Amino acid sequence: xxxxxxxxxxxxxxxxxxxxxxxxxxxxxxxxxxxxxxxxxxxxxxxxxxxxxxxxxxxxxxxxxxxxxxxxxxxxxxxxxxxxxxxxxxxxxxxxxxxxxxxxxxxxxxxxxxxxxxxxxxxxxxxxxxxxxxxxxxxxxxxxxxxxxxxxxxxxxxxxxxxxxxxxxxxxxxxxxxxxxxxxxxxxxxxxxxxxxxxxxxxxxxxxxxxxxxxxxxxxxxxxxxxxxxxxxxxxxxxxxxxxxxxxxxxxxxxxxxxxxxxxxxxxxxxxxxxxxxxxxxx
Numbered sequence: 001x002x003x004x005x006x007x008x009x010x011x012x013x014x015x016x017x018x019x020x021x022x023x024x025x026x027x028x029x030x031x032x033x034x035x036x037x038x039x040x041x042x043x044x045x046x047x048x049x050x051x052x053x054x055x056x057x058x059x060x061x062x063x064x065x066x067x068x069x070x071x072x073x074x075x076x077x078x079x080x081x082x083x084x085x086x087x088x089x090x091x092x093x094x095x096x097x098x099x100x101x102x103x104x105x106x107x108x109x110x111x112x113x114x115x116x117x118x119x120x121x122x123x124x125x126x127x128x129x130x131x132x133x134x135x136x137x138x139x140x141x142x143x144x145x146x147x148x149x150x151x152x153x154x155x156x157x158x159x160x161x162x163x164x165x166x167x168x169x170x171x172x173x174x175x176x177x178x179x180x181x182x183x184x185x186x187x188x189x190x191x192x193x194x195x196x197x198x199x200x201x202x203x204x205x206x207x208x209x210x211x212x213x214x215x216x217x218x219x220x221x222x223x224x225x226x227x228x229x230x231x232x233x234x235x236x237x238x239x240x241x242x243x244x245x246x247x248x249x250x251x252x253x254x255x256x257x258x259x260x261x262x263x264x265x266x267x268x269x270x271x272x273x274x275x276x277x278x279x280x281x282x283x
Contacts, residue, residue, distance in 0.1 A: 016056075017081075021065075022055055025053060025060075026054040028072040028077070029054075032072050036054070037050075042071060046186075100243060102245050106234065107124075107157065107160070108160060111229050114224065114226075114259055115222075117177060118174035118176070118177065118209075119177065124158055125171060125206075126191065127190055127194045130188075131150075132151050133183035166201075169203060169205070170205045171207070173206065178192065178279055199269070199272070199273050206272055208271075210266070218258075221237075221239060222237075222238075223235055223236065224236040225259055233252055235251065235256075
């Protein structure tokens, strides 16, 4: 399915803001006598990301602005833009493709979400850099503006994890997903750290389906079970650019039973976090 190249006044305004901040970062970096690579190394970002930020092609995150402000001795110049950046993101971030909007609307009001993932980390649990890679490698290629809209929308969805009351979230992730270095080692290692952090939230339970599990009912692929507030549970399937929201009670029941079986064959939550810790320590 080919994504439409949508344009928005809010997106144009956000782009202007990103370019202005990018120019500030460039001036401060050059004043400090640092190359893009040197700045990236010191802040824990890639040279390509620093280049994109300086050109205004990526939205700077709070963590980057705060760290860069301190490192470059900006005296609050960059941190002063955080509020404007977040307001711009709030206006333009939730730009989901049409085929995803029904699910996104239900997810926003969910009281329980259950993921089974065997290709990538579930979007609700992804880091920004990991999410960006998953959009960047899509074929046919997407425009940079579309990629940034999708990344911002995905990050915006994650706010439900820290709201109150948060939904109950469970996820079973295939071990191969954790071992696959999507975006390179650093991106994957940062993703593992994020999963460890999220997995320790009271409202979230993560489990890993181990590679050694040679008989399991997971062979039909990934899916999501979602319970919106005050509504029956539904299921969601997405593969190769197509999606299907399942509301038929019998079909949903079958997937729910399958999910229960998969959880029963997965590692316990404690064992799962332990495996992530081990993978994070691998060199």
